[in-house]
Amino acid sequence: MRVLIIDDEKSIRNTLKEILEYEDHEVVLAENGEQGLAALEQKEKPFDAVFCDIKMPGMDGIEVLEKIQRIDDIDVPVIMISGHGNIDTAVECIKKGAYDFIEKPLDLNRILITLRNVSDRTSLVQENKTLKKKVTRVPPLIGQSEPIKRIWDMIDRVAATDARVLITGSNGTGKELVARWLHEKSPRANMPFVEVNCAAIPGELIESELFGHEKGSFTSAIRQHKGKFEQADGGTLFLDEIGDMSLAAQAKVLRVLQENRITRVGSDKDISVKVRVVAATNKDLPAEIEKGSFREDLYHRLSVIVIHVPALSERKDDIPLLAEYFIDQVCNEYGMVRRTITPEAIEELKKHTWTGNIRELRNVMERLIILTTDVIGIDDVKAYANPLFR
Numbered sequence: 001m002r003v004l005i006i007d008d009e010k011s012i013r014n015t016l017k018e019i020l021e022y023e024d025h026e027v028v029l030a031e032n033g034e035q036g037l038a039a040l041e042q043k044e045k046p047f048d049a050v051f052c053d054i055k056m057p058g059m060d061g062i063e064v065l066e067k068i069q070r071i072d073d074i075d076v077p078v079i080m081i082s083g084h085g086n087i088d089t090a091v092e093c094i095k096k097g098a099y100d101f102i103e104k105p106l107d108l109n110r111i112l113i114t115l116r117n118v119s120d121r122t123s124l125v126q127e128n129k130t131l132k133k134k135v136t137r138v139p140p141l142i143g144q145s146e147p148i149k150r151i152w153d154m155i156d157r158v159a160a161t162d163a164r165v166l167i168t169g170s171n172g173t174g175k176e177l178v179a180r181w182l183h184e185k186s187p188r189a190n191m192p193f194v195e196v197n198c199a200a201i202p203g204e205l206i207e208s209e210l211f212g213h214e215k216g217s218f219t220s221a222i223r224q225h226k227g228k229f230e231q232a233d234g235g236t237l238f239l240d241e242i243g244d245m246s247l248a249a250q251a252k253v254l255r256v257l258q259e260n261r262i263t264r265v266g267s268d269k270d271i272s273v274k275v276r277v278v279a280a281t282n283k284d285l286p287a288e289i290e291k292g293s294f295r296e297d298l299y300h301r302l303s304v305i306v307i308h309v310p311a312l313s314e315r316k317d318d319i320p321l322l323a324e325y326f327i328d329q330v331c332n333e334y335g336m337v338r339r340t341i342t343p344e345a346i347e348e349l350k351k352h353t354w355t356g357n358i359r360e361l362r363n364v365m366e367r368l369i370i371l372t373t374d375v376i377g378i379d380d381v382k383a384y385a386n387p388l389f390r
Helices: 010-022 033-041 061-070 087-097 108-136 146-158 173-186 206-210 247-259 285-291 296-302 316-334 341-353 358-371 379-386
Strands: 002-006 026-030 047-051 076-084 100-103 165-168 193-197 238-241 261-263 270-272 276-281 305-308
Touching: 002 010, 002 033, 026 100, 033 047, 033 061, 047 061, 047 341, 061 076, 061 087, 076 087, 100 238, 108 305, 146 173, 146 305, 146 341, 165 173, 173 193, 173 238, 173 276, 193 276, 206 247, 247 261, 247 285, 247 296, 285 296, 316 358, 341 379, 358 379
Parallel strands: 002 026, 002 047, 047 076, 076 100, 165 276, 165 305, 193 238, 238 276
Antiparallel strands: 261 270
């Protein structure tokens, strides 16, 4: 571990240094708060722990602790030490964010146990961050074709704003992935991303699903329920297949977008929500407006920014990258030895008519990996690319 010791007493600094270096820790010394903070702000070699005296001339230890808490991108355990300790001082230090409090004269075993606990804490925090990344990691938007580059450019431009976005494209093109990247790159990334499949919810339930309901508001409402708008408060609400939403529900969604307030079913109380709405559809909404099945005013509310996700047939140059990505993904999922694919097989994949777009390609690659060994060749693609193979 790399440890910083901040103490105005030379004898204390040197004693701690000898103890910690004997235990194979790297030690940096600072004789006052200013020197200690300067060492911490040099972030090229971060510290794993800080020992800081409380009673020091000029800037005392409590002030140093408060300043450490305000340094960006630093999360270092601070152990406060004092020869004038009492319960009130210790409590104040812990309240202000200190990891521990040790009284002088310093006890060797107490110091080593504290550092061991710090090490365990650091390991747990790092493991938690790693697991969180695995759980919440957004899959990449694969491709280097011009249409994909345009989508990335649009995401980068729009993500930081609260502008509503309408994502259009055929089924299986990756509209949800675009929505997730808009959220991931936004200031709302640490807040909820809530998805609603408007086509999968019966018309009589969609109001309760979106806005929630109070206990007893209808027969099966046995408890209060928060709707998707409330669940997404502070984050992003993704309304997938918005073109399949009933006109009655559209009117209520329009009101929420206008007023940023929702009312639960069975309640007369308005609830304020701050949600970024991203919608997606595989339908031609202007044509739906002409037919009278989609509200024009809602369309204009939703389509501040429109991102069109092209069909795979419009970006066949991305097929080699997508195929390799799916080979990695599927082989990892199944614990299989990684397959390779020949250039001829890739060319054969490019000739295929991808009516199901990326989703269909992923299914084909999974099928090829299961039914072939080692190398996926052109004959394999010809035999198994069609789900009705014999």
